[in-house]
Amino acid sequence: MTSYRNLFLEIGKTQEEIDKRVNDTFNEIFYGADKFYETTPDGSMGYLVDTGNIDTRTEGISYGMMMCVQMDKKIEFDQLWNWAMTNMYLEKGENKGYFAWSVDPSGRKNADGPAPDGEEFFAMALIFASHRWGDGEGIFNYSLKAKELLKVCLHHEEMYGGHNMWNEDGLIKFVPGLEFTDPSYHLPHFYDLFAENCFAEDKPLWKKAAAASRDYLKKACHEKTGLSPEYSYYDGKPYPDHIHFGGRHDWFFSDAYRTIANIGLDFEWADSNNEFGQWCKTTANNLQEFFYNLPEENSRGIYEIDGTVLEGKALHPVGLTATIAQASLAADGKFALKAVEDFWNTPLRTGERRYYDNCLYLFAMLALSGKYCIY
Template sequence: MKSYRNIFLEIGKSQEEIETRLNETFDEIFYGVNKFYETTEDGSMGYLVDTGNIDTRTEGISYGMMMAVQMNKKKEFDQLWNWAMTNMYLEDGDNKGYFAWSVATDGTKNAYGPAPDGEEFFAMALIFASHRWGDGEGIYNYSQKAKELLKVCLHHEEMYGGHNMWNEDGLIKFVPGLEFTDPSYHLPHFYDLFAENCDPEDETAWKKCAAASREYLKKACHPKTGLSPEYSYYDGRPYPDHEHFGGRHDWFYSDAYRTIANIGLCYEWADKDTEFGTWCRATANNLQEFFANLPSEDKRGIYEIDGTVLEGKALHPVGLTATIAQASLAADGAHALTAVEEFWNTPLRTGERRYFDNCLYLFAMLALSGNYRIW
């Protein structure tokens, strides 16, 4: 049975303290004073609200499902999945078989296209739910729904005439109809497991995706700072389109925080003893070194990926603290335990922007306590 590193023990916290803190974090997000989890009147569905935009997103619903399966919270998992299938699933149109990335809190679709990070988290959470709890009926036949979704992602063009979510080289797209990517979408440790749990004919394709993403991440993360852009070309170069998608995304900003957290988890799940794992360790060390050496007033700012400090402050500073700490799953440098200590001493965020920060916070809490696991 695979063992998982508990770094909180390494900074002197007791197992009881760690378990209490993890449970309190989940409870605050789902049921506390500053919660952003809501349920429908009949209790059949649940959704995480993006408190900055007052909508529900496949990002948040699928994140919530991953949190729930890791925490053994089947009720909340099923409520979230019911919301996704009832209000987000696209039964027809150009994106049939995918999920609408933004839906109002009353269930009305704000968009009719997907964001692929939602689909990949849906699929991984469903696979884990099947392994942890067993399959049910209908939409709760988790393994079947995961296989269906994974098939659509790779074969949408031949099945429905639309766009696949992964390109011919095995790289995930920012959205199916556009030819660039988001480094934080690249989850080779998920694709390894997709290959084991998909329809047999797609096993080779998912292995190709895993290998392609590992090579891509080496190009997307700066060799000295470890920073990655929010969007990039497939060769890793920052994507410079400032006129669309709400402005700049070629810098290290909100989406990009997730990349190093993903690299840390990939190291823990799959790559401790591989060549890619050596790269993960060096990249995590570089990123933590970069932040440790910044003047205090610049530590939660906005940066070019080469480390140039730009004007402005991070929109999600707590989320950034969480992901710098999660990098310690791979890092072994002078700042690895210090980053975890800083995260432990940082409270959950309050206020209107708490959704994204606190999702990253709970994932880091799971990962650093050895509770973000392969099921």
């Protein structure tokens, strides 16, 4: 059995304390006074609400599924997947076979296109569910649904005449119809596993995607700060279009927080005894050093990827604290355990913006406790 590092033990917490904290975090998100998990009246479906935008997103539904399979919560997993297939799945049109990225809590679609980070989390969560609980029937034949979804992502153009989610070089797109990417979407540790759990003919393509994303991440993360932009060109250069996407996304802001957390998890799950593993370690150390060397008043702000401090404050400061800590899966610098301790001492966020922060919070809790596992 694979052994996963428990960094909370390394800062002196007991296993009992750790188990309680992880369980309490899940329960607060799903069932507590500040929950953002809701179920339909008949109990057949469930959904996580983006409390800042009052919608449900493939990001949140797929994140919830990953949380549930990691926590062995099959009932909630099936409720979420039923919601996705009932209210988000696109049965016709140019995006047939994908999932609408935003849906009203009533079940009405707000969008007719996907956001690829949802599809990749759906697929990974389904594969883990198949391995952990076994396949059921219909939409609950998890492994078949994962294989079908992975096929659509790679071959949409030939299957339905639309756009693939990965380009010909193996890099994930921001959305299928646009030719740029989002560094936080790059999950090579997922693609390694997709290659082992897809239809056999697509195995080489997922191996190519894993290698391509690892090469890409080295370009997208700044060599001195470890920071990445929210959106970028395929060569890693920040994407500067401020007009079409509601403002700037070439800076280190909300989406970008996830990149270092993903790098930490890749270091934990994949072979880290190689050149990319060393790069992960260096990048995680650099990012933590950047934040811990900032003046307190600028420590949760907005930044160019070279570290230039801009006006304004982070929209999701708790989520940022969580991902700085998750970097410690790879980091071995002087701030690695301090970041974990600071995260442990940070409570879940309350208020209208709690959805995104607390999703990143639970993922960090799972990862740093050795409970974010491959199944």
